[in-house]
Amino acid sequence: MVEAQGNTAPEVSEDEFRAEAEGFLGANARLKPPRRTAFGEGSDEVSLFPERSVEQEADEVAEAMSWARKVFDAGFGWITGPRSYGGRGLPRSYEALYRSLEARYETPSQAPRLIGLGMIAPTILAHGTEAAKRRYLRALYRGEIIACQLFSEPAAGSDLASVRTRAVRDGDEWVVNGQKVWTSGAQYSAIGEILCRSDTELPKHRGLSAFIVDMAAPGVEVRPLRQMTGGASFNEVFFTDVSIPADHLLGEVNGGWAVALTTLMNERAAIGGGGTGGGSSGGADLSRLVALARHLGVAGDPLIRQEIADTWINLRVARYNNERALAKIRSGQPPGPELSIAKLTLTENLRRTAELAAHILGPRITADSGEWGTFAWSKFLLGAPGMRVAGGTDEVMRNILGERVLGLPKEPPEPQ
Numbered sequence: 001m002v003e004a005q006g007n008t009a010p011e012v013s014e015d016e017f018r019a020e021a022e023g024f025l026g027a028n029a030r031l032k033p034p035r036r037t038a039f040g041e042g043s044d045e046v047s048l049f050p051e052r053s054v055e056q057e058a059d060e061v062a063e064a065m066s067w068a069r070k071v072f073d074a075g076f077g078w079i080t081g082p083r084s085y086g087g088r089g090l091p092r093s094y095e096a097l098y099r100s101l102e103a104r105y106e107t108p109s110q111a112p113r114l115i116g117l118g119m120i121a122p123t124i125l126a127h128g129t130e131a132a133k134r135r136y137l138r139a140l141y142r143g144e145i146i147a148c149q150l151f152s153e154p155a156a157g158s159d160l161a162s163v164r165t166r167a168v169r170d171g172d173e174w175v176v177n178g179q180k181v182w183t184s185g186a187q188y189s190a191i192g193e194i195l196c197r198s199d200t201e202l203p204k205h206r207g208l209s210a211f212i213v214d215m216a217a218p219g220v221e222v223r224p225l226r227q228m229t230g231g232a233s234f235n236e237v238f239f240t241d242v243s244i245p246a247d248h249l250l251g252e253v254n255g256g257w258a259v260a261l262t263t264l265m266n267e268r269a270a271i272g273g274g275g276t277g278g279g280s281s282g283g284a285d286l287s288r289l290v291a292l293a294r295h296l297g298v299a300g301d302p303l304i305r306q307e308i309a310d311t312w313i314n315l316r317v318a319r320y321n322n323e324r325a326l327a328k329i330r331s332g333q334p335p336g337p338e339l340s341i342a343k344l345t346l347t348e349n350l351r352r353t354a355e356l357a358a359h360i361l362g363p364r365i366t367a368d369s370g371e372w373g374t375f376a377w378s379k380f381l382l383g384a385p386g387m388r389v390a391g392g393t394d395e396v397m398r399n400i401l402g403e404r405v406l407g408l409p410k411e412p413p414e415p416q
């Protein structure tokens with residue numbers, strides 16, 4: 001969502017830019033081999049929350065950052081960003097062009113950087129002090145650091161404005177005490193965007209302030225949370241007398257709600273409008289399930305056939321909806337209701353795909369017999385519910401759609 005263009009003509013034409021990008025990619029990455037959908041070939045991993053050992057995760061993060069540096073130094077790391085902060089100041093269409101070219105090559109997964117780039121960097125650009133923008137934006141886009149989102153607490157999720165983590169001003173600093181939870185990627189993040197209560201007297205939405213916090217500061221403790229699939233992608237983060245310099249405030253004192261809304265709007269765009277919403281269903285390709293159904297001899301079952309067709313249609317509709325939303329954004333219009341729909345359709349499609357896998361596999365999804373491409377789907381099935389909660393639950397998305405898109409009456413306000 002970061003935008004940075006003036007009315008001046010771009011420094012390079014799209015054709016020149018394409019040639020430059022193709023030259024860089026050709027010299028630094030390998031073209032992807034043709035897509036395999038035959039049953040039994042390649043890796044059978046289909047998980048929404050990949051399980052990695054600490055060492056594997058460290059390698060994945062290092063590879064992501066090393067590729068990010070190469071891309072940035074070649075001029076493709078922050079294509080639309082303002083030049084004054086290290087971006088290239090080019091229109092969104094150039095960004096889309098680069099993404100489509102890069103997608104043809106085998107490049108390291110950038111998953112560990114998605115929250116930092118999709119949500120935190122746009123918030124720093126919109127609400128950060130000059131010092132924070134200079135210190136963090138280039139570093140984030142160049143893959144020198146990773147950022148996490150420190151919003152949710154044990155008693156504040158959907159009702160985010162209820163956060164209790166306290167920030168108290170003390171001279172040139174703020175002192176933070178409290179606990180966050182479900183913080184994805186905190187274990188490898190250098191900074192986090194934290195939402196705190198800065199005034200306990202004001203109504204809950206008006207007594208919040210947001211900051212950038214150094215995750216290595218004394219008093220920050222990150223504890224992993226293990227999920228039902230076995231891995232630990234999330235954390236609890238405890239803050240005990242953590243000092244935050246005053247110039248790390250985002251937006252105004254007690255203006256944290258507006259800052260949080262910027263982050264949440266970008267989160268919905270990043271989750272719903274990203275690759276997973278557009279028909280690939282979180283990496284679990286439908287063609288894999290068709291191959292699986294054929295392998296198990298159930299591809300002729302009329303109920304399975306109907307479910308496959310239904311899933312295919314819904315993935316296709318989601319893709320067209322997302323393309324409409326992205327085309328709007330690219331042309332400089334504000335994102336519309338399509339993005340609220342995108343997150344909800346993504347999770348509905350993940351559920352459909354997971355259920356289809358379970359119906360095709362039957363009891364095979366419950367026990368690991370060692371057979372390729374069978375039990376592997378259990379990780380997908382167990383991960384799909386998490387996506388219905390992350391970034392705003394399905395129910396909250398339905399409320400937003402009902403109230404802001406369909407104009408239905410609002411929920412009765414909670415007593416303050």
Ligand SMILES: Cc1cc2nc3c(=O)[nH]c(=O)nc-3n(C[C@H](O)[C@H](O)[C@H](O)COP(=O)(O)OP(=O)(O)OC[C@H]3O[C@@H](n4cnc5c(N)ncnc54)[C@H](O)[C@@H]3O)c2cc1C
Pocket residue numbers: 148149150151152153154155156157158159181182183184185234386387389390391392393394395396399411
């Ligand atoms: C995979 C994953 C990654 C996450 N990563 C992060 C992260 O990096 N940083 C971060 O800060 N948080 C993160 N979260 C937390 C996430 O934002 C919260 O879990 C989410 O906002 C829901 O809050 P909650 O868990 O407190 O549930 P609650 O808000 O307590 O909701 C419980 C149930 O009540 C329903 N409900 C609540 N309010 C309403 C309402 N008004 N109308 C109808 N139904 C309602 C909900 O839909 C849900 O079913 C992550 C969560 C997941 C699952």
